[in-house]
Amino acid sequence: MTDRQDLPLQHEVTLLELVDRVLNKGVVLSGDITLSVAGVDLVYVGLRLLLASAGTVDRLNGSNGARELEASGSRS
Amino acid sequence: MISALEIDPEAKTRPLWYVYGVVPGDLIPGDESEWPSVGRAGDVELVREGALAALASPVAPSEFDQPSLESRLREASWLEEKIRAHEQVLELVLGHSPVVPFRFCTVYRSREALRAFLSEHRSELEATLERISGKVERGVKAFADRNRLAQATMATTEDSVVEGRSGGRAYLEGRLAEQRNKEEIERMAMELVEKVHARLDQEAEESTFLPPQTRDVSGRPDDMLMNAAYLVEAESPGLEHALADLRRDLGPLGIAFELTGPWPPYNFVPGELA
Numbered sequence: 247m248t249d250r251q252d253l254p255l256q257h258e259v260t261l262l263e264l265v266d267r268v269l270n271k272g273v274v275l276s277g278d279i280t281l282s283v284a285g286v287d288l289v290y291v292g293l294r295l296l297l298a299s300a301g302t303v304d305r306l307n308g309s310n311g312a313r314e315l316e317a318s319g320s321r322s
Numbered sequence: 323m324i325s326a327l328e329i330d331p332e333a334k335t336r337p338l339w340y341v342y343g344v345v346p347g348d349l350i351p352g353d354e355s356e357w358p359s360v361g362r363a364g365d366v367e368l369v370r371e372g373a374l375a376a377l378a379s380p381v382a383p384s385e386f387d388q389p390s391l392e393s394r395l396r397e398a399s400w401l402e403e404k405i406r407a408h409e410q411v412l413e414l415v416l417g418h419s420p421v422v423p424f425r426f427c428t429v430y431r432s433r434e435a436l437r438a439f440l441s442e443h444r445s446e447l448e449a450t451l452e453r454i455s456g457k458v459e460r461g462v463k464a465f466a467d468r469n470r471l472a473q474a475t476m477a478t479t480e481d482s483v484v485e486g487r488s489g490g491r492a493y494l495e496g497r498l499a500e501q502r503n504k505e506e507i508e509r510m511a512m513e514l515v516e517k518v519h520a521r522l523d524q525e526a527e528e529s530t531f532l533p534p535q536t537r538d539v540s541g542r543p544d545d546m547l548m549n550a551a552y553l554v555e556a557e558s559p560g561l562e563h564a565l566a567d568l569r570r571d572l573g574p575l576g577i578a579f580e581l582t583g584p585w586p587p588y589n590f591v592p593g594e595l596a
Contacts, residue, residue, distance in 0.1 A: 261402060263461065263582055264409050266532070271588035272343075272423040273595060292401040 265293060337361075337380035338387065339369070339430040342411045343586065344422040344440070344447050347375040349415070358410040361385075366411055369433055371440035374447055377411060377421070378436060386429050412586040420455040422447060423586040443595045450591055457527055458556045458584035462565065463540070464518050464548040470576030471507050514577060515548045518568055525560035526552035530589050544578065551589040 340360050347370045357366040361381040368375040384390055394400045408426055415421045430436040440447065523529050534546040554561050565579055 261405070262535075264405055267423075267585060267588040268405050268408055268426045270425075271591075271593070272425040272586075273591050274425045274428075274593050292395050292398050 335383065336432070338383055339376075339433055339436045340379045340381045340386060341424050341428045341430065341436065342366075342377040342379075342408055343415070343424050344451070345375050345377060345415055345419050346451055347371070347373045349375060349419045352414070357414060358407045360404045360407045360411075369436050369440075371437040372444060374440050374444060374451075376436055376440060377415060378430075379411075381429070386427070391427065391429075409586075416458065416584065416586050420451045420457075421586050422450050422454070422591050423588050446592065446595050454553070454587045454590060456556055457553050457587065457590075459587040459589055460552050460554055460561055460584060461532075461580075461582035462518075462522055462548070462550050462552065462561075463535075463546055463580040463582075464515065465540070465542055465544040465578045465580070466511060466514070466547045467544045467576035467578075468507060471510060472503060474510070474575055511545075511547050514572065514575075518548060518572070518577075519550060521564050521568060522550070522552055522561060525558070525564050526554050528553040528590055532589070544576075547577070551585075553587055553590045556584065 342360075345368070347368075349368065351366075351368060357364055359365045359379045361379040365379050367378055367380070369378050385394060405426060412421055412423050430439065519529070519531075529550060529552045532549040532551060534549045537543065537545070540546050552561060562581070565581060568577075569579055
């Protein structure tokens with residue numbers, strides 16, 4: 247395997263690692279403006295374009311990130 | 323519900339405050355002009371309240387108020403740029419201070435609202451900072467080449483494959499052997515994960531399993547057996563050493579490992595503050 251082949255792949259994986267953490271983990275909410283459930287769906291629309299990988303998006307949609315946002319979003 | 327805009331016409335242009343995370347208030351940042359930002363380059367501030375500070379950027383409502391955000395989130399390039407900036411800011415701090423990472427796109431209407439939040443959640447934020455102080459998150463994934471695992475399990479199932487028969491019976495026995503072999507591979511994979519995790523966990527303060535990624539996501543041809551995160555001492559090489567041992571022991575079985583991080587401890591902070 248050459249470096250040339252590795253690069254685009256590495257770029258994608260790293261971004262995905264980031265997305266997994268930045269979007270699904272970390273302290274959530276208590277902000278005045280936060281990602282609502284609709285917002286989270288939109289992130290996945292963006293991600294679909296970004297990663298062009300339906301598997302990624304389906305898996306992310308299946309995670310409990312959106313549910314947590316929904317639960318805390320009703321609190322204000 | 324009356325929106326802020328209706329009662330305050332200036333709200334449309336006044337900056338909002340995007341929060342990356344929370345750090346101890348006595349953190350002395352480096353050259354802030356060098357900082358990446360989800361807003362303008364270099365525009366990262368420490369908004370202090372008591373013993374805490376939020377790492378935050380003033381951002382334009384035209385990008386980050388609710389309606390704008392919803393359309394921006396569809397833009398792949400915008401999304402990637404902001405997600406990377408969010409992480410880069412946290413990583414700059416990670417080297418010399420504990421930081422409680424926040425989820426992407428946590429935005430306050432004003433500096434005052436942000437400070438009120440810090441004050442309100444002071445005890446939980448301080449306790450979390452103390453718990454993660456000096457520690458970082460590392461990600462470890464284990465991959466298996468199923469064919470090589472199958473070969474390794476062959477020895478145990480070979481006896482049941484009867485050679486030299488033909489017809490339906492041979493077919494049936496072949497299928498049974500195949501099924502047993504498949505179960506054997508699964509059992510072996512589970513044992514491997516337990517063994518790997520037990521070894522790595524010895525080097526960690528805390529740990530958590532994440533859902534394994536599919537091949538599409540991992541970008542690798544082999545199966546992800548394990549996807550885990552470990553909270554470890556930032557300066558300790560323990561996890562790397564354990565991983566080196568595991569690579570040496572399990573490499574011949576076709577097991578490969580991927581180490582990521584150091585990350586801000588995304589997986590080791592409370593999802594929701596009380």
